[in-house]
Amino acid sequence: xxxxxxxxxxxxxxxxxxxxxxxxxxxxxxxxxxxxxxxxxxxxxxxxxxxxxxxxxxxxxxxxxxxxxxxxxxxxxxxxxxxxxxxxxxxxxxxxxxxxxxxxxxxxxxxxxxxxxxxxxxxxxxxxxxxxxxxxxxxxxxxxxxxxxxxxxxxxxxxxxxxxxxxxxxxxxxxxxxxxxxxxxxxxxxxxxxxxxxxxxxxxxxxxxxxxxxxxxxxxxxxxxxxxxxxxxxxxxx
Numbered sequence: 133x134x135x136x137x138x139x140x141x142x143x144x145x146x147x148x149x150x151x152x153x154x155x156x157x158x159x160x161x162x163x164x165x166x167x168x169x170x171x172x173x174x175x176x177x178x179x180x181x182x183x184x185x186x187x188x189x190x191x192x193x194x195x196x197x198x199x200x201x202x203x204x205x206x207x208x209x210x211x212x213x214x215x216x217x218x219x220x221x222x223x224x225x226x227x228x229x230x231x232x233x234x235x236x237x238x239x240x241x242x243x244x245x246x247x248x249x250x251x252x253x254x255x256x257x258x259x260x261x262x263x264x265x266x267x268x269x270x271x272x273x274x275x276x277x278x279x280x281x282x283x284x285x286x287x288x289x290x291x292x293x294x295x296x297x298x299x300x301x302x303x304x305x306x307x308x309x310x311x312x313x314x315x316x317x318x319x320x321x322x323x324x325x326x327x328x329x330x331x332x333x334x335x336x337x338x339x340x341x342x343x344x345x346x347x348x349x350x351x352x353x354x355x356x357x358x359x360x361x362x363x364x365x366x367x368x369x370x
Contacts, residue, residue: 134160134235136209140252141174141230148175149184154252158209165206169259171195197263204293204309205258212251217243250313257290269312271319272342273366274334284366286319288312297366305368315365319343322357329354339363 141153151174159166172194176184181191216233218240224230231241231248242248260266269288274281288295295307295315307315319341329347334340339351339362349355351362 136160137232137234138248138252139230139232139234140248143224143229144226148179149173149187149189151175154256156252156255160206160209162206163203164200165202165209166200167198167255167259169195169197169199169256171256195259195265197259199259199262201258201262201291205255208251208293212244212247215244215247219243254290258293261289261291267344270344273362274340274342274348275366276334276337276340278337282366286315286365288315299366318357318361318365321361322355324349325354325356 136158138156138158139154142151153172153174155170157168173189184191219242221241229245229249231245232239233242233248234240257266261268268291269286271286273284273286275284283300285298285301286295287298293309295309295312296303297305297307326347329349331346331348334348334350336350338353339359341349341351341355341362343349351357351359
């Protein structure tokens with residue numbers, strides 16, 4: 133069993149209510165990754181409750197959670213460790229985030245901070261899913277033509293590090309999990325016209341999308357985005 137501690141804090145330039153600190157304690161084995169995850173928001177006493185709520189937060193968003201993730205996460209953590217070059221800066225610029233990775237009493241600042249930032253963002257989401265604080269990703273895409281309707285569903289799990297596509301309830305592709313971020317950028321990059329979305333199941337010809345909230349967006353009417361960003365993910369599965 134190997135013990136690690138990851139500490140992260142947003143830069144001095146990040147204002148509340150976004151400023152935060154994360155600490156993750158990890159017990160790593162070949163089969164699983166046991167964790168203690170703590171998220172604390174900083175300097176919120178400088179804001180009123182109304183100002184915090186206006187930014188989309190709740191009054192207390194702090195977390196302190198324990199659990200264990202499977203072998204996929206153990207392998208992912210070992211992989212990023214192998215790619216990490218250790219540095220030992222004596223001071224940081226005010227625009228730089230604070231990092232500290234500790235293993236066997238050695239603490240270092242990782243040079244590949246972008247990879248580590250992605251790691252803790254995905255880890256945070258996995259912890260939320262495992263503790264049922266958020267649901268796994270589910271996006272529906274219905275392609276309605278005069279001759280047929282194909283009902284696609286994209287399913288993504290940060291907890292399991294899985295990303296797959298079904299068509300009419302049959303799995304047609306298991307994507308590499310690393311493609312999930314590109315998918316999300318494509319599918320959320322458009323302009324959503326909420327007042328033109330509808331709650332009833334779609335019947336009109338075209339491509340309709342539902343992002344987990346029960347509202348359907350018809351491509352070209354309620355969602356404006358380059359069509360290929362949507363269709364490229366399903367076009368090989370007519």
